[in-house]
Amino acid sequence: MVTPQDHEYAVMGGVERAKIGRYLSIVSSVISAGLVFSLLSVVDLAKTSGLNVNVPPAVLSLLGAGMVFGGLCWILSKYAWKWPLIDRLLKVPNLAGIWDCQGESLHLDGTVAYQWNGEVTIVQSWDKLRIRLKTAHSGSSSMAAALATDSVDGYVLLYQYRNDPKVGESTLASHMGCAVVTIANDLTLATAEYFNGGSRGTFGKMNWTKRL
Structure with a gap:
């Protein structure tokens, strides 16, 4: 049995993550240069006032473009991608949370074989x-x-x-399957179709409702 874990996901129709990385690199360089310039300006001002102030190399390294880039990536991954305007630009909807699920397994003729209920938990960055x-x-x-925008x-x-x-x-036996979920624009309702392979060979549909 494979231990479940968070995995990467593709975004179709949104901004390429490689482009976002390049943009963050440029922004990081600008911010880093601004921070270093501001710090050195403060030091020069202090020295003109007769204060003996020195800036340790470790402080300058913390203001380097690499450190700023890492900080911006962390902020984007954890928080900024969900902020208004940024989420519209990236076209990555925030699906995280708990959804109540009502499912139906179907016969080949489309009639209901049996009904079932479940809980969907989505963890997302x-x-x-x-x-x-x-x-x-x-x-x-x-x-x-x-994920794709419709x-x-x-x-x-x-x-x-x-x-x-x-x-x-x-x-019951372990098996693989796939699902196609259509999520409403308000991110509160969704409909889905699922297909199981291997030893199950079943299919059906689901209705998800976001738990508020």
Whole structure:
């Protein structure tokens, strides 16, 4: 059994992450130069006032472009990607949180085989994602995912998952599957279709409602 963990996800239709990295490099250089200039100006001003002030090299290294770049990347990954205007620019919706799930497994003719309920927990940063679905009998975790902006329906989330039954569920077996989730623009409702492979070979649909 593979230990579930947050994984990278692709963004289709948004700004390429490589471009964001280049932009951050430029901004980091400008900020770093400004900070160093301001610090040295303060030191010069202090010396003209008769104060014996020296700046240790370690302080200047903390203001270097590399350190600033790392700080900006951390802020973007944890917080800034969710801020208004920035999220619209990046086209990465914030799906993080808990969603209530109502599912239906279907027969080949489209009739309902059985109904089930579950809870979806989504953990997300700018470049990492994990989708965890828990039901009364099993749990699944995403292994790969992609997000796309739909100009009509909102957003489309595609992900591959691994499902493992709970202990004692002798009639169930571990299997792989995939889901296509269409999420409304207000990020509170979603509809999905899922397909299981391997020993299950089942399919169905889901309705997600964001828990407020």
